[in-house]
Amino acid sequence: MSDTLQDEETSPTRSNSLKISLPTVLCTDVTDNPELTETNSFVNSESKLSLPSSFGTPTSPLRLSSPLSLPSSPTPFAKTPLQTRSNKSLDDPSQQSSEKTQLSSMNPPLINSGSATGNPRNKCALQPGHSLMDWIRLGNSGKDLTGVGGRIRPVTPAELATHNTEKDAWLAIRGRVYNITYYLPYHPGGSDELMRGAGIDATELFDKVHPWVNYDSLLAKCLVGPLRFDRPDADELFDISNPSPKSDRLREPSKAQELVRKSMENLANCITPVRKKITAKSEENVKGSPPSKIMQSLIQSSDLPVSISRRAASSPLKSADQSKDSPPSLRFDWIQTSTKLTISVYTGLLSNPGGCARISEGALFIDVATNGWLRTLKLVPEEAIKEPLQIRVFSESGKIEVTVLKITHKVWKNIGETIFSSATHISSPRTLECRVVHVERISHDTTLLALAPKSGPVVVPLGHHVRVHHKINDKECIRSYTPVGDSWDHFGSEYSAMKLAVKCYNTGALSPYLTSLKIGDSVTLSGPYGNFQLQKLKRVKILYLIAAGTGITPMLGLLRFMLARSNPRCEQVNLLFFNKTEEDILFKNKFEDIARQDDRLKIEHVLSNASCSWKGQKGRISSKVLSEILDEKAISTEDTPHFACLCGPTEFTHTSLDLLKKLGMKENDIHAFIG
Numbered sequence: 001m002s003d004t005l006q007d008e009e010t011s012p013t014r015s016n017s018l019k020i021s022l023p024t025v026l027c028t029d030v031t032d033n034p035e036l037t038e039t040n041s042f043v044n045s046e047s048k049l050s051l052p053s054s055f056g057t058p059t060s061p062l063r064l065s066s067p068l069s070l071p072s073s074p075t076p077f078a079k080t081p082l083q084t085r086s087n088k089s090l091d092d093p094s095q096q097s098s099e100k101t102q103l104s105s106m107n108p109p110l111i112n113s114g115s116a117t118g119n120p121r122n123k124c125a126l127q128p129g130h131s132l133m134d135w136i137r138l139g140n141s142g143k144d145l146t147g148v149g150g151r152i153r154p155v156t157p158a159e160l161a162t163h164n165t166e167k168d169a170w171l172a173i174r175g176r177v178y179n180i181t182y183y184l185p186y187h188p189g190g191s192d193e194l195m196r197g198a199g200i201d202a203t204e205l206f207d208k209v210h211p212w213v214n215y216d217s218l219l220a221k222c223l224v225g226p227l228r229f230d231r232p233d234a235d236e237l238f239d240i241s242n243p244s245p246k247s248d249r250l251r252e253p254s255k256a257q258e259l260v261r262k263s264m265e266n267l268a269n270c271i272t273p274v275r276k277k278i279t280a281k282s283e284e285n286v287k288g289s290p291p292s293k294i295m296q297s298l299i300q301s302s303d304l305p306v307s308i309s310r311r312a313a314s315s316p317l318k319s320a321d322q323s324k325d326s327p328p329s330l331r332f333d334w335i336q337t338s339t340k341l342t343i344s345v346y347t348g349l350l351s352n353p354g355g356c357a358r359i360s361e362g363a364l365f366i367d368v369a370t371n372g373w374l375r376t377l378k379l380v381p382e383e384a385i386k387e388p389l390q391i392r393v394f395s396e397s398g399k400i401e402v403t404v405l406k407i408t409h410k411v412w413k414n415i416g417e418t419i420f421s422s423a424t425h426i427s428s429p430r431t432l433e434c435r436v437v438h439v440e441r442i443s444h445d446t447t448l449l450a451l452a453p454k455s456g457p458v459v460v461p462l463g464h465h466v467r468v469h470h471k472i473n474d475k476e477c478i479r480s481y482t483p484v485g486d487s488w489d490h491f492g493s494e495y496s497a498m499k500l501a502v503k504c505y506n507t508g509a510l511s512p513y514l515t516s517l518k519i520g521d522s523v524t525l526s527g528p529y530g531n532f533q534l535q536k537l538k539r540v541k542i543l544y545l546i547a548a549g550t551g552i553t554p555m556l557g558l559l560r561f562m563l564a565r566s567n568p569r570c571e572q573v574n575l576l577f578f579n580k581t582e583e584d585i586l587f588k589n590k591f592e593d594i595a596r597q598d599d600r601l602k603i604e605h606v607l608s609n610a611s612c613s614w615k616g617q618k619g620r621i622s623s624k625v626l627s628e629i630l631d632e633k634a635i636s637t638e639d640t641p642h643f644a645c646l647c648g649p650t651e652f653t654h655t656s657l658d659l660l661k662k663l664g665m666k667e668n669d670i671h672a673f674i675g
């Protein structure tokens, strides 16, 4: 399909960098590990790890995918003055200086008394690409390491116990549950050792081996939530999914809630958000309450992005049913650092929201579109705010997160006044004036354009597209493109821009113009358009993505979404990608990188005009090619829900649809992107 659809990708932006002191840990042997030079220079007591804002996403302002920020690691160090360590730094004087620098930030000073495990050196040789530095990079990449979409939530011991396999491992330390699945190959003690703590409260085990390790900073982006003990009110304290039955007024926390909060604070010396639930009959009008003195002094005295308050406001309509006829229930909460404010709006699991943010007359407006409905959250902030605004969406949790800068660097006592408008039906798509902020050639004939809407950042729902409008000889020319999300290009996400992959057809009406655009030029878009329903992937465990040419673009976001989705975990994503020649394959290296990191992604390239050196599949879409990738058993049983998405030139899409149906796939299990 020429100038075809492309997709919105939900990887979190990385531009809202916040600084957090990086914990110091002992690295692997200097002599053996070439990566250590890098690690050493990076990790010392002065090191700062730049973490993009928020949670969420992927998305929750630690760029955790969660608005709950993490404490600087206190308890592991405060525990005992006598700590154990490996003998190596004592035995090997050459190590002492480098380790000393790192250890200097450990508190209290370490006394070497041999390995806690009884083995002078139990550390494993990590696979290449799995150094501490690589782990930090992964954390900063925007990937959701929590596996739960980044929304902090309580975990019961029973739930914890179910996450005990290498593909899905959680553990609890000092009352906090972390998803350690991604950390396993990075653990210097080996994944088997770390797996000993999977599914359980591993505090004792952890302390036996290495109480000095700064686990809470290392796993900051893997935080799932507090381990919920059997306290009747604990749920209420953390769970924002159910609005309080007592509504219409600010609810003071009960004694039990207060107790849980205090114990959480003591437990991990963290700043636990106090959530007051507010509901109102029509529009919510929420005033903030000041953080406690302890919290304020902690915030003021640190560089950390700290969460001092979160609040949730329910929609006037309580129904979770997000059918076309009833607007979805929305809630929001907020967190702040001294420099930024982050508002998170929750639209419901898999509700696939779109949205935009803008500042007008000193107020922040966040438009949230879900399933044909639009609501606007207006914030009249307590103090002045400024651009740039950042917006990101976390598809699994349905969270939209907007970050705005404070003009005066200080912690606010209140957020200000917030008002949710009533929901209105979206009757027509919006027109957006955009500025080209970056241009990158991604293949011999395709250019990636980054377009920043002038009014403020915009996110297009997953699997939806925008239209580019341009007048040529007084005739309006329109083409559809699905934005390519972050992390598919080389210029990152600092622009909060939509990125469109535009293939240039020499005789095309619009593409020669678009591919000749320069930074600073203006482009008119409208949107979003599309009928893709993310809910359809709710139970899907095997996803087939069948694309031709630039028809790959809607698949990019779906691919990332499915591999990151935690519940249920996807078992396989099969990408069948048709092109003419090898040079035409877009994002080939990116796909290969992802497949290397995640063996659930299977890629099959099929070329219609392959060179002699091509070793892969040759030909065009046919039942033979399709039947080779389709797991016939899977499509004929209910046990492994599957789904196929198709996109390419119209003829390609229709042929694929017919072939899939002939092979036994139900129409309901297929989505064809035709635009």
Ligand code: HEM
Residues within 6 Å of the ligand: 025, 026, 027, 085, 086, 115, 116, 117, 119, 120, 121, 122, 123, 124, 183, 187, 188, 189, 190, 193, 194, 195, 196, 197, 202, 205, 206, 209, 210, 213, 214, 215, 218, 219
């Ligand atoms: C709870 C179960 C765990 C077990 C059984 C375990 C076991 C081990 C072992 C045997 C070693 C080698 C220690 C040595 O040099 O003698 C090690 C090293 C290490 N582990 Fe763990 N570990 C666990 C959890 C964790 C966690 C949650 C983290 C943090 C994210 C972590 C981070 C590290 C680090 C950074 C090292 C290197 C420490 C050093 O060089 O002294 N471990 N672990």
